[in-house]
Amino acid sequence: MSSTNWLGPFEPRNTPIPVVREAAELIIAGGLKAEALEDARPAQWSKLIFNSSVNGVSALTGLPHSPHFAAEEKLSDLGHVLHELIEEGKKVAAAVGIKLHEDPWEMNKIGAMTNHPPSMLYDIRHQLPTEVEFLSGAIAREAQRVGASAPLHSAVYRLIKGKEAAWNFRDENQPVAAHG
Structure with a gap:
């Protein structure tokens, strides 16, 4: 996959940004592109x-x-x-x-x-x-x-x-x- 995976809190839940960043890091560690977003x-x-x-x-x-x-x-x-x-x-x-x-x-x-x-x-x-x-x-x-x-x-x-x-x-x- 060549495009970046965008991750962030989804309404109505407000997922803490550290959890979003951790998920993005795991995706990146797996060889894919990811970007953690606060919104x-x-x-x-x-x-x-x-x-x-x-x-x-x-x-x-x-x-x-x-x-x-x-x-x-x-x-x-x-x-x-x-x-x-x-x-x-x-x-x-x-x-x-x-x-x-x-x-x-x-x-x-x-x-x-x-x-x-x-x-x-x-x-x-x-x-x-x-x-x-x-x-x-x-x-x-x-x-x-x-x-x-x-x-x-x-x-x-x-x-x-x-x-x-x-x-x-x-x-x-x-x-x-x-x-x-």
């Missing part, structure tokens, strides 16, 4: 914004996390959509009072070189329930809670929920009963 929320939000943006676009396009996700040269490049989703997520985080630990756009550019299929793409390909509630849905709900705007994350959330609904829709070309 995990900035890292959680960085990862949430990155994952919601990448997973959502991957699920909707069928593409793995590839260079398409960072390209912004042409009008048709997907990097524009990713960048806008990430910027929107950053605005919601700021409205919540979170200063991000890492820039999700930079995380995207690095990850785009892996051609890795995100978990939500796997779920879509296999018609399994996705984690969209906890990604784009979480950002959309948090935006609503603090009076911020998240139209792109709301749209991604609704489109993926629509894909999930389509897997079990059996009434095509069947008249809908009148509602009175």
